[in-house]
Amino acid sequence: MAEADCEASRRTGARKGDWVQIHDVILKPEQRAPQVPEDTRRVPLEMRVKGFIQHDASIGEEVVIKTYAGRLVRGRLVAVNPRYEHDFGEPVPELISVGMELRELLDSEPPAIPSEGGRGL
Amino acid sequence: MTDGDVASGGAGPRDLSYDAVMARRSEIMLASVGIDYNRFARGRIAFDYEGMMRETGYSLDEIERIQRETNVGRTPLIELRNITELVRRMSPPGKGATILVKDEACNPSGSFKARRASVSVYHAKKLGYKGVIAATSGNYGAAVASQAAMRGLKCIVVQEVYDSRGLGQPEIVEKGRACESYGAEVVQLSVGPELFYVFLRLLEETGYFNASLYTPFGIAGVETQRADRADPRRGDERRKTDVRIDRRFDGRRPRGGHD
Numbered sequence: 001m002a003e004a005d006c007e008a009s010r011r012t013g014a015r016k017g018d019w020v021q022i023h024d025v026i027l028k029p030e031q032r033a034p035q036v037p038e039d040t041r042r043v044p045l046e047m048r049v050k051g052f053i054q055h056d057a058s059i060g061e062e063v064v065i066k067t068y069a070g071r072l073v074r075g076r077l078v079a080v081n082p083r084y085e086h087d088f089g090e091p092v093p094e095l096i097s098v099g100m101e102l103r104e105l106l107d108s109e110p111p112a113i114p115s116e117g118g119r120g121l
Numbered sequence: 122m123t124d125g126d127v128a129s130g131g132a133g134p135r136d137l138s139y140d141a142v143m144a145r146r147s148e149i150m151l152a153s154v155g156i157d158y159n160r161f162a163r164g165r166i167a168f169d170y171e172g173m174m175r176e177t178g179y180s181l182d183e184i185e186r187i188q189r190e191t192n193v194g195r196t197p198l199i200e201l202r203n204i205t206e207l208v209r210r211m212s213p214p215g216k217g218a219t220i221l222v223k224d225e226a227c228n229p230s231g232s233f234k235a236r237r238a239s240v241s242v243y244h245a246k247k248l249g250y251k252g253v254i255a256a257t258s259g260n261y262g263a264a265v266a267s268q269a270a271m272r273g274l275k276c277i278v279v280q281e282v283y284d285s286r287g288l289g290q291p292e293i294v295e296k297g298r299a300c301e302s303y304g305a306e307v308v309q310l311s312v313g314p315e316l317f318y319v320f321l322r323l324l325e326e327t328g329y330f331n332a333s334l335y336t337p338f339g340i341a342g343v344e345t346q347r348a349d350r351a352d353p354r355r356g357d358e359r360r361k362t363d364v365r366i367d368r369r370f371d372g373r374r375p376r377g378g379h380d
Contacts, residue, residue, distance in 0.1 A: 026310070026315070026319060027139060027315060027318075031138065031139060032139065032313065032315065033139050033313070033314050033315050033318065035314060036313055036314060036315075040312070040313055043285040043311070044311075045310060045311055045313050045315050045319075046283065046285075046287075046310065046311040047308060047309065047310055047311075047319070048283070048287075048309040048310075049306065049307070049308050049309065050301070050306075050307070051306070067277075067306040068275075068276075068301070068304055068305060068306040069252060069275040069276065069277050069305070069306040069327070070275065071277075071306065071326070071327070084294070084295075084298045085294075086289065086291035086294045086295060087291065088291065089291070102203075102207060105207060105210065106203060106206060106207060106210075
């Protein structure tokens with residue numbers, strides 16, 4: 001298979017030995033712990049785990065993987081070579097200028113603030 | 122391998138329902154950590170904490186030796202000159218202490234949690250367990266994974282990370298990546314108190330050691346933090362600190378203490 005074809009096939013499936021992520025439902029809504037709140041009880045307890053797939057399969061199929069710890073785990077194939085991604089959210093406006101304010105304070109002639117103190121940082 | 126060896130699917134001989142696993146909790150904990158917590162119960166609500174730590178703990182010297190083996194601790198003590206100066210400018214004359222920070226990010230795995238994980242993982246290895254498991258979504262998971270890698274044990278970290286749409290909490294996703302890079306299996310769950318149930322199931326399935334933050338071993342490992350306030354590698358002299366404030370950047374409130 002040409003390299004490009006190989007890449008395309010990995011978006012829809014995995015070959016034996018690929019590093020993949022699977023998904024499984026551990027507890028259905030009616031099986032959940034008695035103490036969970038009402039809204040949590042409406043959804044299942046889900047698990048995602050990664051490992052080496054034991055056979056060729058398409059995304060969405062039931063598969064078996066071998067994890068780093070060596071466990072064989074069954075679940076639905078959701079991703080091949082899953083990407084690590086997250087972001088750090090919006091900047092905090094209060095923190096953008098605080099460094100400049102403190103630097104100004106440090107660079108000014110002491111005492112910058114009357115000695116009653118306690119204005120606090 | 123037969124299908125019966127595959128973890129999921131409930132084909133095993135034991136009842137894996139929530140209630141059944143929780144009912145086996147004491148037996149699973151005893152097998153996975155070697156401590157019968159019931160022995161230290163005193164009546165219905167009291168617990169002999171000191172007794173438990175005495176019987177199951179390590180001395181400070183032993184802990185230091187264990188931690189040296191995996192380069193834990195002896196982190197630098199750094200004077201924060203700018204912050205000290207700022208505080209003095211805002212304080213009445215004669216007030217304003219020298220502020221020092223102990224840089225716990227210099228521990229392997231990047232946090233003080235390496236101190237706690239080090240003793241658990243050492244103990245697991247000593248008792249002959251093949252692997253360790255921790256149910257944790259943060260720095261402690263990375264610490265256990267890192268210590269297990271150094272000691273040659275398998276490691277499973279169970280995280281509570283996703284919402285019901287499959288959106289993961291960023292810091293936890295990042296810690297999962299760290300754990301995997303240390304060679305741990307990371308089991309990622311949607312939120313719910315059943316994290317503990319899955320943890321018990323994994324302990325039962327694998328026979329691994331329970332490297333929980335809250336065993337005596339996890340607790341004992343942090344005691345060296347107070348003892349090694351100076352960093353001998355940098356030639357600092359041991360200094361007397363008057364007030365100690367622990368702010369561990371792990372989501373807890375600061376804890377203070379006079380040394």
